[in-house]
Amino acid sequence: xxxxxxxxxxxxxxxxxxxxxxxxxxxxxTPARAAAPWVVGGYALAIAAWEAVGMIRQLLRxxxxxxxxxxxxxxxxxxxxxPWAALVVVLMLTGGAALEDYAEHRxxxxxxxxxxxxxxxxxxxLEHGxxxxxxxxxxxxxxxxxxxAIAVGELLLVRPGALxxxxAILVSDxxxxxxxxxxxESLPVDRAAGERVSSGAVNGASAVVMRAxxxxxxxxxxxxxxxxxxxxxxxxxxxxxxxRYAVPFxxxxxxxxxxxxxxxxxxxxxxxxxxxxxxxxLLIAAPVAFLGGMSRAARFGLIVKGGGTxxxxxxxxxxxFDKTGTVTTGRPVxxxxxxxxxxxxxxxxxxxxxxxxxxxxVLAGSVVAAAKQRGRALLEAQHAEETATNGVTAVLAxxxxxxxxxxxxxxxxxxxxxxxxxxxxxVQPGELAxxxxxxxxxxxxxxxxxxxxxxxxxxxxxxxxxxVERTLMVTGDVAATAEPIAARLGIGEVHAxxxxxxxxxIVSEVQPRPLIMVGDGLNDxxxxxxxxxxxxxxxxxxxxxxxSADIVNRYDSLSALPRAVRIGKDTxxxxxxxxxxxxxxxxALMLVAAFGFLPALAGAWLQELVDLVxxxxxxxxxxxxxxxxxxxxxxxxxxxxxxxxxxxxx
Numbered sequence: 001x002x003x004x005x006x007x008x009x010x011x012x013x014x015x016x017x018x019x020x021x022x023x024x025x026x027x028x029x030t031p032a033r034a035a036a037p038w039v040v041g042g043y044a045l046a047i048a049a050w051e052a053v054g055m056i057r058q059l060l061r062x063x064x065x066x067x068x069x070x071x072x073x074x075x076x077x078x079x080x081x082x083p084w085a086a087l088v089v090v091l092m093l094t095g096g097a098a099l100e101d102y103a104e105h106r107x108x109x110x111x112x113x114x115x116x117x118x119x120x121x122x123x124x125x126l127e128h129g130x131x132x133x134x135x136x137x138x139x140x141x142x143x144x145x146x147x148x149a150i151a152v153g154e155l156l157l158v159r160p161g162a163l164x165x166x167x168a169i170l171v172s173d174x175x176x177x178x179x180x181x182x183x184x185e186s187l188p189v190d191r192a193a194g195e196r197v198s199s200g201a202v203n204g205a206s207a208v209v210m211r212a213x214x215x216x217x218x219x220x221x222x223x224x225x226x227x228x229x230x231x232x233x234x235x236x237x238x239x240x241x242x243x244r245y246a247v248p249f250x251x252x253x254x255x256x257x258x259x260x261x262x263x264x265x266x267x268x269x270x271x272x273x274x275x276x277x278x279x280x281x282l283l284i285a286a287p288v289a290f291l292g293g294m295s296r297a298a299r300f301g302l303i304v305k306g307g308g309t310x311x312x313x314x315x316x317x318x319x320x321f322d323k324t325g326t327v328t329t330g331r332p333v334x335x336x337x338x339x340x341x342x343x344x345x346x347x348x349x350x351x352x353x354x355x356x357x358x359x360x361x362v363l364a365g366s367v368v369a370a371a372k373q374r375g376r377a378l379l380e381a382q383h384a385e386e387t388a389t390n391g392v393t394a395v396l397a398x399x400x401x402x403x404x405x406x407x408x409x410x411x412x413x414x415x416x417x418x419x420x421x422x423x424x425x426x427v428q429p430g431e432l433a434x435x436x437x438x439x440x441x442x443x444x445x446x447x448x449x450x451x452x453x454x455x456x457x458x459x460x461x462x463x464x465x466x467x468v469e470r471t472l473m474v475t476g477d478v479a480a481t482a483e484p485i486a487a488r489l490g491i492g493e494v495h496a497x498x499x500x501x502x503x504x505x506i507v508s509e510v511q512p513r514p515l516i517m518v519g520d521g522l523n524d525x526x527x528x529x530x531x532x533x534x535x536x537x538x539x540x541x542x543x544x545x546x547x548s549a550d551i552v553n554r555y556d557s558l559s560a561l562p563r564a565v566r567i568g569k570d571t572x573x574x575x576x577x578x579x580x581x582x583x584x585x586x587x588a589l590m591l592v593a594a595f596g597f598l599p600a601l602a603g604a605w606l607q608e609l610v611d612l613v614x615x616x617x618x619x620x621x622x623x624x625x626x627x628x629x630x631x632x633x634x635x636x637x638x639x640x641x642x643x644x645x646x647x648x649x650x
Contacts, residue, residue, distance in 0.1 A: 013047070013094035020044075021087055041083035047090045048074040069250045073274035076257075077600055080268045085275050088604030092611065117181060118225045119199055119216075122147045122165035125155035125209060147216045156210045164201045167219040168210035169194060169357065176204035182220065182554060194378030195368070196357050200224070213358060213384075224303065224554065249583065253277035253590060260594035269596060276589040276603040276610075284611070285578035285618040292621030293571030299623070301555035302564050309550040312533050313568025317512040319468050319561075320527075322503075323475035323482055324432070325520035326537045326558070327456055327489065330363060332432055332448035334370040338425050339444040348444040350376040352436045355394035355407045358384035364392075366448060367409075367434065388525075389500065390414035408437045415442070429480040452485055455559045460489050462562035466569070469512060474503045474527070503527040518561060519549075535561060567623075574621045582614035 020043040027036035048071045055068055070093050077086035126141040142157050147165045150156065155171065158164055164177070176188045179201045188204060191197055196213060200221030216222050257273035290307035297304045304310060321327050337345040353371030356364040357378060371378070382404060384394040391410015408415050412435050416422040419437035425445040427433050434446040453459075460471060472493040473486045479496035486494045495506050504527050507517055517524075517531030528534030529548035536549035537558065553560045589606055592598045598606070 011094070014091075017043070017047075017087065017091050017094050021091075024084075024087075037081075037083045040087050041078040044074050044078055044083060044086035044090050047093065048078075048086075051093065069253055069274065069277050072254070073271065073277065076267075076271040076274055077604075080271045080600075082268070082271055082275075082600040085271070085600035085604045088601065088608070089275050092604070092608055095608075117163070117200065118221060119147050119163045119165040121145070122150050123157040123159065123162075124150065125157050147222075150212050150216060152212050152215060154212045156212060157207060158203045158210055159207045160203060160205050162203050163221075164197050164199050164203065164210065165219075166199045166212050166216050166222075167196065167214040168199075168212050169196055170208065171211050172206075172208040175206065175208040178202040178204070182224075192372070194354075194357060194380075224552075245579070245583070249277075252587070256587075256590045256594055264596065266596075268600070269594065272593040272596075272598060272600045272603055273590050275600050276593055276598065276607050277586055285582060285614045286575045288615060288618040289571055289575035289578055289621040292574075292619055292623075293567055296571075296621065296623040297551075297564060297567050300560060300563055301553060302560055302567075303552040303554065304564070305550050305552075309533060310568040310571045312514045312550075313516070313565050314572040316466075316468060316514050316516050316533065316565055316568075318470040318472075318510050318515040319463055320472050320474050320507050320510065320515060320517045320531070321491070322519040322524050322537075323473055323477050323485065324450055325363070326518050327473065327485060327491075328450040328452055330450065330520060330556075331366050332363065332450040333366070334373075335431060335447045335449050337444060337446055340421075340442055342441070343438070343443045345444075346374060346376055348436050349374060349446060350379065351396070351405075351407045351438055351443060352409045352434065352446055354379040354381065354396055355384065355392050355409045357381075358394055359386050359392040359409075361386075363432070363434065363448075367446060370446075370448075387414065405438050409434060411435070419443075429478075429484065431481075452488065453558050455557060456489050459558045459562055460491065463565065466562060466565045468565075470510065472506075472510065474498055474506055474517075500524075500526045504530045507531050516561075516565075518558075535564070537561075570623075571621045574618060578614050578617040581617055582610055585610050585613065 020040060024036040024040040027033055027039060051074075052071050055071060070089060074086045074089050077083070077089065122145055123142045124145050126143055150166050156165065156168060170191050170193055173193050175191050175197075177191060177197060179189050179198070181202075182198055182200050189201075197210065198221065199216070199219035253274060257270045257277075260273050261267055261270040287307075290310060293310050294304045294307065297310075324330055334349075337348050339345050339348045349367075349371045353368045353376065356367045358381060368378070379396040381394045382397050384392065386392045387410070389411075391408060391414050393406065393408050395404055395406050397404060408418055412422060412424055412433070415435040415437045419440055419442035422435060422437070422442040425433045425435075425447060427447060430449055432448045432450060434448065436443045436446065463471065471491050472495065473482055473491050474495045475482050476498055477496060479494065482494050482496045485491075495502070498506065503524075507515060507527050507530055514532035516533040516535055517527050518535045518537050519528050520537045524536075525548040528536060528550075533551065534549035536552045537556075551564055553564075586607075589598065589603060589610070593603050
């Protein structure tokens with residue numbers, strides 16, 4: 001009963017049309033059958049008048065829509081004595097909203113699934129005593145609050161099977177999380193005290209205590225939700241192009257109908273032609289196809305922010321790449337630590353890792369992992385703040401002799417502002433240097449070596465097959481490091497030692513267009529925004545890169561790039577096929593009706609069939625059934641990306 005009431009409130013005109021049809025059929029079975037055409041025709045004219053008001057408003061705004069065709073068809077059918085055919089056209093108009101609503105929900109299934117899983121509530125720990133601070137979940141006083149009410153630094157209780165409400169640092173000694181909705185990794189992930197866990201992860205079998213590291217609006221899953229909402233509300237270029245077909249299609253329909261009337265001398269022929277001049281392929285097919293394409297992309301961890309991006313992807317001719325975290329894994333291994341006088345290697349690594357856990361850049365996880373491999377416990381931070389493109393600052397609760405210290409980790413120029421004694425470390429090709437300062441003293445550098453992604457060579461070959469003519473690497477790293485990697489992968493040109501402004505200038509001058517720029521970290525945000533298509537590689541949702549990019553890759557695999565291009569090409573092809581299929585079938589039916597071989601009532605029902613054909617054709621953009629089945633097998637998904645941090649070298 002609730003569903004019936006919901007349907008009545010959502011689609012009142014559909015039910016009114018069905019009620020008018022029922023009333024007309026009842027009258028036909030009574031002595032008052034002569035009133036049936038008047039009831040049906042009168043209702044059809046009332047709907048035509050209602051639609052005409054909207055049509056006039058659109059015309060006054062300068063938008064020539066397809067309503068004029070439907071209004072003319074209804075009116076003509078009633079005037080020539082075909083009220084039942086007019087009622088079928090009315091059913092098409094009123095039922096079109098229901099068809100479109102179904103098609104949109106079907107095509108947005110993966111997008112809306114992400115929205116439904118967003119954390120809504122959190123359990124705040126009220127008892128800030130020793131047990132809570134130590135991570136004990138037993139006998140802890142708590143309260144349920146909206147997730148937006150959580151502040152950074154507050155203790156949270158996450159019960160078994162519950163979502164992590166905001167990005168948080170694990171306080172309990174150990175926990176297991178399901179991060180498949182964030183990373184695509186099907187296997188549970190073990191986390192230890194001090195590690196950062198993203199919102200949206202599902203806790204395992206034991207309740208744990210965590211400390212909020214970000215407010216809800218800045219947390220990863222909420223950022224993903226915001227990107228999804230932005231994507232779902234977009235309108236593609238090809239959809240606007242479909243709108244422009246309205247005038248020529250209407251003119252052609254009226255011309256065919258007018259000629260049929262003039263040649264035959266029968267005004268009924270005019271109505272018979274117009275009732276098969278269906279506008280639904282133009283109104284519905286393109287939006288449904290593009291929503292289906294975005295939903296298909298979301299199934300593989302790709303958030304496409306707009307339908308126009310899919311249209312650009314279908315024509316992409318050039319591709320530019322950052323190096324660190326993009327062509328390379330962004331998870332380098334520790335080579336060596338270069339401590340300064342007064343600091344040991346383990347101290348430098350411990351300070352850096354304790355600060356980097358609060359960073360969002362792609363290299364942070366590698367520093368944290370290196371410290372744990374050496375058995376260095378992370379120090380608790382009283383305050384932490386990340387400076388975009390430069391590094392992270394953290395006030396650690398305990399340092400030498402138990403005093404609080406301020407640790408800065410990041411690029412040499414930024415760290416040198418607070419530690420003037422800093423001198424650049426000597427690095428070999430392929431190595432990265434991360435600089436560390438404690439209070440106002442330069443503590444040392446951490447040298448790490450990155451690795452080229454295993455899938456990189458296949459990705460560049462796939463892009464070439466998909467029509468990408470020019471590839472280039474645009475990196476802040478030195479030429480000695482970048483050029484061997486580019487040569488190994490067949491990248492045509494290398495631009496090394498680039499500042500963010502240099503990247504923007506280089507990318508803006510590249511031909512042929514459109515160009516897709518693939519980057520990862522905060523320092524790539526300007527060039528991602530400047531490119532025709534910005535592709536945020538492993539952006540983890542909350543970085544500036546994901547805010548400025550057109551596509552956000554939630555899974556840490558470069559193989560998503562050619563898949564995105566392929567989805568763009570498929571989506572545009574299917575959208576245009578659906579539009580033209582509907583138009584061609586409609587024109588064919590109009591010509592049949594023009595010669596008098598298609599009665600108005602039969603034509604009106606065939607019109608409904610054409611609408612269904614166009615919608616079902618557009619729904620192919622969701623992807624083949626076999627692909628959907630494979631995407632559900634998370635064991636084939638890329639492995640979980642590590643948390644991220646400021647990259648001084650790229």
